[in-house]
Amino acid sequence: MKKFAAVFPGQGTQFTGMISCLYIKYKIIRETFYFASEILGYDLWNLIKNGPLKKLNKTYYTQPAILVTSIAIYKLWIQKNKILPSIVTGYSLGEYTAMVCSNIISFMDAIKIVEFRGKLMHEISSHLNDFKINGYYMKTIIGLKKKK
Template sequence: MRAFIFPGQGSQAIGMGAALAEASRPAKDVFAEVDEALGQNLFRLMREGPDDKLKLTENAQPAIMAHSIAVLRTLGVDLAGVANFVAGHSLGEYSALCAAGAFDLATTAKLLKLRGQAMQQAVPVGEGAMAALLGADLVLAQKIADAAERGEVCTVANDNDPSQVVISGHKAAIDRAIEMAKDMGAKRAIALPVSAPFHCPLMQPAADAMQDALSYVVVETPAVPLFANVTAQPTTDPDTIRTQLVEQVTGMVRWRESVANMFNAGVHEFVEVGGKVLGPMVKRIAPDAKVTSVVTIEDIEAMAKEIA
């Protein structure tokens, strides 16, 4: 069994998609359709930068999704014929749903633009922060977060793999967690270069905005089940998907559990579409799994031969 997985924020880079668009008409069409849907020249920003503008959440989210879908359409496969499940890390969940036909491309781009803006606006710049705890599992990360809280928000945002957990919340609480992490048993704690504290209760205004936006959107039944971030379980029900996308804004990304549950369900091949971020995490969660990252035209050609 095979799962197609889609990367989240942080996988953006200047030049992303440029060579692909030159080599592939379907990819070029994806970037043009996203530009038209958003009313901005996002693809030029992806190709040329500047980096600080591409990193802005409202640009990075639709850019990463567009790149993943461009790779997938260049691959030119019927997803249901080659994959048993899809999953995505945070915003990658939208890419996965677009790939599986739950949302069309233009709708996905608009939702992610709005999601990025809403997440950025939910907390004033400088009030929130995130940190990666390395050499810490979920139990230890939760202990550190609880100890650092002191009446402020400090909670686990991403359970990425057995050795990397991300916490999120008020900046002062995250600073305290970074200070005490090593003494409590973590190898290292690193402040993340993010502009807002994602996946924590401080994001409630963004969750409200997404609930409103998603209430107007048609969600089709995906061609293959989605392993959802907030439950680490598969679903194909449109109403459930809509609800879980709202919960995902403030909820923990249960990536480690999602991969482990897919592996236990019989998935022994994971294909990361449009990035090389999730593959190493998958290998730490399920060392026996086969992991392939598909980014370049050469990667796509190799994958096309394999699944033909």
């Protein structure tokens, strides 16, 4: 059997309607989103499906959305193929998905952590902007266009 890796994305890969076709077709996807929505206290799937994109792009919504979407797809992959990757990794937010998929942290804990992480990132950016502080802090960049 060939070895393979699972690589999970970070923030910035989100869009409204992502994985809609899988949500409709596979129970495991719906169950994963239902579980996450119970923890978060809002309907995460409804936000992904219907947006608005401006709300989905807020880091405290984006981070749980990417985490849960990635884990749902991973669960579906395992269910369909019955094989585990030799290694899992992720970049930025995707590191949390990798930790869940390698049983280092629970799915429930990861949801709580990334939601809190997203809120902190948003709050810090807002405060720095409020105080006109121009320095080193994290910002997300969504929708850059290549110069021609």
